[in-house]
Amino acid sequence: NAGVTQTPKFQVLKTGQSMTLQCAQDMNHEYMSWYRQDPGMGLRLIHYSVGAGITDQGEVPNGYNVSRSTTEDFPLRLLSAAPSQTSVYFCASSYGPYDRARNTIYFGEGSWLTVV
Amino acid sequence: DAKTTQPTSMDCAEGRAANLPCNHSTISGNEYVYWYRQIHSQGPQYIIHGLKNNETNEMASLIITEDRKSSTLILPHATLRDTAVYYCIVRAHTGTASKLTFGTGTRLQVTL
Numbered sequence: 420n421a422g423v424t425q426t427p428k429f430q431v432l433k434t435g436q437s438m439t440l441q442c443a444q445d446m447n448h449e450y451m452s453w454y455r456q457d458p459g460m461g462l463r464l465i466h467y468s469v470g471a472g473i474t475d476q477g478e479v480p481n482g483y484n485v486s487r488s489t490t491e492d493f494p495l496r497l498l499s500a501a502p503s504q505t506s507v508y509f510c511a512s513s514y515g516p517y518d519r520a521r522n523t524i525y526f527g528e529g530s531w532l533t534v535v
Numbered sequence: 536d537a538k539t540t541q542p543t544s545m546d547c548a549e550g551r552a553a554n555l556p557c558n559h560s561t562i563s564g565n566e567y568v569y570w571y572r573q574i575h576s577q578g579p580q581y582i583i584h585g586l587k588n589n590e591t592n593e594m595a596s597l598i599i600t601e602d603r604k605s606s607t608l609i610l611p612h613a614t615l616r617d618t619a620v621y622y623c624i625v626r627a628h629t630g631t632a633s634k635l636t637f638g639t640g641t642r643l644q645v646t647l
Contacts, residue, residue: 423578454637461622461637462579509578511635524571524635526578 422446425510425527432500432534440495440530442510448525450513451493455479455506456529462509468493500534507531539623544642547617553610555641557623560604565627568599569635570608572619579622579637582608613645 426441444451452467454477464477468487482504484496493512497504513524540558547553559568569584583590583597585606590597596609610617622640 454635459639461639462635463637464635507576511578523581523584525581528578529576 423510423512423525423527425508425530427530428528429531430533432497432532434500434502434534436500438497438500440497440508440510440532442493442495442527443491444493444510444512444525445491446512446514446525447490448512448514449490450524451487452477452511453483453485453493453495454509454511455504456509457506465495465508497532502534505532505534538636539625539638541621541623541638541641543639544644546644546646547610547613549614549645549647550612553608553613553617553643553645555608555610555621555623555643556605557608558605559623559625562603562625563627566625567627568597568603568606569624569626570595570597571622571624571635572617573622573640574616574619582621613643615645615647617643618645619643 423444449470453465454462456462463479465479465483466477466485468474471487471490474485474487487493508530510527511524567584567586570582571579573579583592583595585597585599599606620640620642622637624635
């Protein structure tokens with residue numbers, strides 16, 4: 420059981436380049452989400468998904484796209500990287516909302532992105 | 536989701552209990568109190584959650600006041616490995632359950 424797996428762990432991009440951060444979970448979780456964390460700050464929600472084929476915007480969605488073609492995968496795409504997107508990105512997943520005992524949210528280990 | 540207020544930082548001696556307070560005065564009836572911690576830029580780690588009754592697990596205890604406007608996370612015997620940023624979060628178990636609103640948390644420093 421690998422939990423939530425993010426790749427790559429580190430990436431340096433030039434301004435204007437595009438890339439995809441990969442996130443996969445093997446726990447059959449319905450809910451997946453992406454957060455970013457800037458230095459000294461808490462996590463902020465970028466996009467989330469309540470199931471395959473369903474996505475929605477979070478607090479800071481601009482400059483990012485997501486899709487959810489399978490239950491397991493939830494990639495985050497940076498369309499045209501900007502220095503303001505330099506951050507640590509965390510992917511998270513959990514079961515559906517109605518099972519209190521299993522509603523723990525699991526986070527990946529993070530992807531460090533630098534845009535120069 | 537209701538907002539929370541936590542102290543910026545706290546110190547605790549190793550072996551002592553660490554009591555981390557959280558104020559959530561605007562919590563609504565269907566919102567749970569969650570605690571996560573983040574050790575040195577790793578992914579946040581779930582600790583415990585509760586609705587209105589006190590909860591205990593192998594990591595910590597959660598004490599929620601009767602009016603549910605505040606809570607305390609208790610690490611009964613803090614160790615150096617408990618040094619981390621602790622986040623108190625309130626959220627409902629309906630709708631967008633994956634949506635957590637993080638504040639800046641409490642930086643707990645456990646010392647010898």
